[in-house]
Amino acid sequence: MPPSTSIVLLDNGSLRPQATLNLRRLAEALSAACGVPVEAASLLHSHKIPAEALGGEKAVTLGPLAERLAAEGATELIILPLFFGPSQALTRYLPERLAEVQARYPALAVTVARPLVDTLGGVDLRLAQLLADNVREAMEGERRPTVVLVDHGSPIPEVAAVRNYLAGQLSALLAEEAECVTFASMERRDGDEYRFNEPLLETLLAAPELAGREVVLAMLFLSPGRHAGEGGDIAEICAAAMAASPGLTVRPSRLVGEHDGLAALLAARLEEGQRGAPLLLALPASG
Secondary structure, three states: OOOOEEEEEEEOOOOOHHHHHHHHHHHHHHHHHHOOOOEEEEOOOHHHOOHHHHOOOOOOEHHHHHHHHHHOOOOEEEEEEOOOOOOHHHHHHHHHHHHHHHHHOOOOEEEEOOOOOOOOOOOOOHHHHHHHHHHHHHOOOOOOOEEEEEEOOOOOHHHHHHHHHHHHHHHHHOOOOOOEEEEEEOOOOOOHHHHHHOOEHHHHHOOHHHOOOEEEEEEOOOOOOOOOOOOOHHHHHHHHHHHHOOOOEEEEOOOHHHOOOHHHHHHHHHHHHHHOOOOOEEEOOOO
16 A cells, blocks of 8 residues: 555444543554554544543544544545444544545545445345354353344434344344344434334333343443443443333343454455445645
């Protein structure tokens, strides 16, 4: 790869140090797998984390990092989104932020690879297979559990569609091991226009049909933070559900970003970015 090309693994950003540390771990794993340097950056938030919580190294957000790389001579930036689907952070905020950078550095061309799942990109089971691995790891005993694929919930139908798409794939992969596979959102915005996020996890776990069942949550989250991980919102929802329904057992799986196999999927997205197709965005240089 030409020295003028820089690669950035990009997440949305969190105020929790664990999220940035996991992003850095994934960037290092991808760099080792592909033999090229990979920077770790967030769209928002992470720059507010104290450096001492991150091993003394301050987190960076994309805008300042892209400007620094361009000032150092980079003429091409390949961005790998650590996102499941086409969220507004990628389709709206990211192009706006990159336009600001390119206004200052018109010689910089930017390529944004596809997110981890593309429902129109042909059949691809790789992400679902990682989820299935995590579910199997969380299973205990001989019973066939009910599997619930849970995500944060999104105001964008296209992102909710990614969850539903993966639930279908996961159902096929676990057909001989699970009682059933369904899906839920952790939360949703108010209003009928956001009903596509239903059912909510707390509502689903309270359903009479799940009383006394063994439930494994397939966690459609990338890194630990306020919602997923120890002491997060999901853990609180599960604890409340089990307290209200004696006999119900709910076990969350590992997060997708904690699976070692994610680096291979990111490597495939990097190869697409280097090839120039298929892509989420291509922002050519203007100078």
